Amino acid sequence: MSGDVVGQALSRVDARLKVTGAATYAAEHRIDGLLYGVVVNSTEARGTVTAIATEAARAHPGVTHVLTDFSALRLAHSVAELVFHGQPIAVVVGTTAEAAAHGASLVDVTYDRKPARTDFDDPGATSVTAPSNPDYSRGDPDGAFASADATVDLAFTISRENHNPIELPSTIARWEGGKLTLWDKSQWVQGAARTVAGALGVPEQDVRVHCEYVGGGFGSAIRAYDHVVLAAFAALRTGRPVKVVLSRRQFSYGTGYRPASRQRLALGAGRTGRIESLLYEVRTETSRYDAYEEGLTDLPKFLYGVPHTRTRYRLTAIDTQSPASMRGPGVVSSAFALETAVDQLAHDLGIDPIELRLRNEPTRDEVTRLPFSTRKLRECYDLGARRFGWSRRGAAPGSRTDGDLLIGMGMATASYHNNRRQVGSRARVDADGTATVETATSDMGPGTTTSVMQVAADALGLPARQVTFRLGDSAYPVAPPHAGATTMASVGSAAHASCTALRNKFIAMAVADPASPLYRADPATVVVRDGRFGTGESGATDSHREILGRAGLPGLEVTATWGPGDTDARISSYGYGAVFAEVSVDPLLGLVRIRRMFAAYDVGRVISPKLAHSQAIGGMVGGIGMALMEATVTDHRDGRIVNASLADYLVPVNADVPELDAAFIDTEDPLADPIGVKGLGEITIVGVPAAIGNAVFNATGKRLTDLPIRLEALL
Structure with a gap:
């Protein structure tokens, strides 16, 4: 792929609008x-509703309807009994948001309460x-661990986390002639259409979902949750369009979350630092109605060349709503365990943490036995160490101070699978020479509208x-969820395919047209740049506008589909990174402050450098949180989330975020996809908590294995 637009540090095309x-x-x-x-939520985690008193709500001025019978809906969970705190049990509809909200507060619910288990550390919970x-097992992990010269065996706890983007879950539903239109905050408009159609029992083609802009998602809008279905249901029952917006509190128990995890990671190594054995055991929480799991075992099995490895993953079902993907799902959690244990091993053996990792670099994917498409992790270590000043790190914990503060440096490796999915793309050039490319993906913030436009512009010349790249309409060609660091490699490749096919169609028309300056030219020699087709030999050129004008066409359109095919059966394609952090710790207050962070990434071709850098910074901020x-606190008496507000659920603000920077290795991955990219959105949080934890250890000598790191752990 060549051209003038890819690689430019463009600002977002929608920046001014936002x-x-x-x-x-x-x-x-x-x-x-x-x-x-307005949704009325249960205040019990388990049981049944025995009575709903709606008279006061119905009598309130402005309230038009109170809906309590959801038996016709096919939801992900039971509608006959309560299975989590906050489960919708009624919808109050009004002429104003205020009337509906007050009406909802007047609904009185009586329960037949049953004992609920909301603590997944409860000894009675089953896994x-x-x-x-x-x-999974390879080699003899237990035998190798028992005979190792040096061992590390650590237990880790990570708290549940809730997504807290600025935009709240929001849906407007309107029925016209038996067809439903939804304006929904969604990371997957076609998935939302499918979910709502299935819940209501209507044909999927009768549901159209729009979502051009997303005010942050982090995974919270991949699924269409109950409120989306209920908005459509309320619009159907009332015969008028209905808007449902969840409150910040409802957001916390009306959508998914990063599940809490309990991990054990043990390493056995020789005196030279060669890791011979890795034992990994993990347990995460899920709901009783959905066995939600994440890719926690991926990195421990794959990242280092360990001949004797075992992983075990268990789920513990409790009375809660289902978890969901949250940035770096699974991988950021297991990376915290793996990279903390590797750092401890390096300390115990007296080996520099980067050197220890280099001594354990694999030559191929140890799980699939496939060759790496690209793996420039060494270059990430070198670039990161040089730019961050790793050589100034004191190897002995507590050896660097700044006044009364202890100063520490830490680093960690990041990696994430290069996910690619099948995508359709429609490209059109109109008679005025402008182009439009469409696919049903979303853009929750990484700048997809801009970066895919750059790929399309170069392919069309x-x-x-x-x-213009258009997205966020379920009627557009098929696209996967905007998640899993899938979008650029998949959607960008599909846009490249449709635009390349369209460009070739223009070339074929030009060389076959006696009136064209390129008549009878070899199509293989024709290139297009800045809107002009030419061979570079005679100086004669043609343009999209002129070709269409001579043919009397208002435009030319091509729809194409791209998918990875069997590529993953032939290569192992991952993104890689090295994350560096410097912290200060106040030993009297236990206060940890991030002083600076830097990360170096191998993520293939960087389509849009400004947006890629922004993604890296955003991932680091999430990792700091x-x-x-970040920790969601549950009252286990009834399953209520105690800190379901931005006053009580802590997230990083400007004062918590220091100098952050990132750089990208100059490379591409042509074996993975035609535009040579790897996913970036997820990897940028992976390794960040581990690098911070390792820096805290370097500052204090305290090995902390619980997230978030709390003040009392350092006092």
């Missing part, structure tokens, strides 16, 4: 005749093998100002 308030988010669409719906993560602040 900062001026002109971008229209899900709840902001102006729909005639709109009513407002089962994760269905998609069977026990047009300047960026003449190309996971390491030092």
Whole structure:
């Protein structure tokens, strides 16, 4: 792939719309005749509803409907009994949001309460093998561990985390002629259409979902949760459009979350630092109605060349709503355990942490036995160490101070699978020479609208100002969820395919047209740049506009599909990174402050450097939150989330975020996809909590294995 637009540090094409308030988010669409719906949530985690008193709510001025019978809906969980605290049990609809909200507060519910288990550390809770993560073993891990010269055996706890983007879950539903239109905050508009159609028992083609802008997601909007279905249901029952927006509190128990985990990671090594044995055991929480699991075992099995390895993954079902993907799902959690244990091993053996990792670099994927497409991890270590000043790190914990503060440096490895999925893309060039490319993906913040436009512009040979990428409409060609670091490699490759096919169609028309300056030219020699087709030999050129004009066509369109095929059966394709952190610790207060962070990444071709750098910074901020602040607290008497507000659920703010920087290895991965990219969105949080924890150890000598790191652990 060559051209002038890819690689430019462009600003987001929608930046002005967003900062001026002109971008229209899900709840902001102006729909005639709109009513407002407010969900009434259960205050018990388990049992049944024996009575719902709605008279006061129905009598409240402005309330038009109170819906309590959801038996016709096919939801992910039971509607006949309560299975989690906050489960929807009614929807109050009113002419104003205020009337509906007050009406909802007047609904009185009586329960037949049953004992609930909401603590997944409860000794009475049962655990089962994760269905998609069977026990794995290679070599003789127990024997190798028993005979190792040096061993590390650590236990880790990571608290549940809730997504807290600025935009709340929001849906507007409108029925017209038996067809449903939804304006929904969604990371997967086609998945939302499928879920709602299935829940209501209507044909999927009768549901259309729009979501052009997303005000942050982090995984919270991949699924269409109950409120989306209930908005559609309320609109159907009332005969008018209905808007439902969850409150910040409802957000916490109305959508998913990063599941809490309990991990054990043990390493056995020789005196030279060669790791011979790795034992990994993990347990995460899930709901009783959904066996949700994550890719926690991926990195421990794969990242280092360990001949004797065993992993075990168990799920513990409790009375809660289902977990969901949250940035770096599974991988960031297991990376904390793995990279903390490796750091401890390096300390015990007196080997520099980077050197220890280099001594355990594999030559191929130890799980699949496949060759790496690219693996420039050594270059990431070198670049990161040089830019961060790793040589100034004191190897002995507590050896660096700044006044009364202890100063420490830590690092960790990051990796994430290069996910690619099948995507359809429609490309069109109109008679005025402008192009439009469409696919049903979303953009929750990484700048997909901009970066895919850059790929399309180069494939068509047009300047960026003449190309528009449209997304967020379920009627557009098929796309996977905007998640899992899948979008650029998949959607970008599909856009490249459709635009390349369209460019070739223009070339074929030009060389076959006697009126074209390129008549009878060899199509293989024709190139297009800045809107002009030419061979570079005679100087004669043609353009999209002229080709269409001579043919009397208003435009030319091509739809193409791209998918990875059997590529993953032939190569192991991952992104890689090295994350560095420097912290200060106040030994009197136990206060940890991040002083600076830097990360170096091998993520293939970087399409949009400014947006890629922004992604890296955002991932680091999320990692700071996971390491030092974020923890969902549950009252186990009834399953209520205690800190379901931004006043009580702590996230990093400007004062918590220091100098952050990132750089990218100059490389590409042409074996993985035609545009040579690897996913970036997820990897940028992986390794961040571990690097911070390792820096805290370097500062204090205290090996902390619980997240978030709390003040009392350092006092």
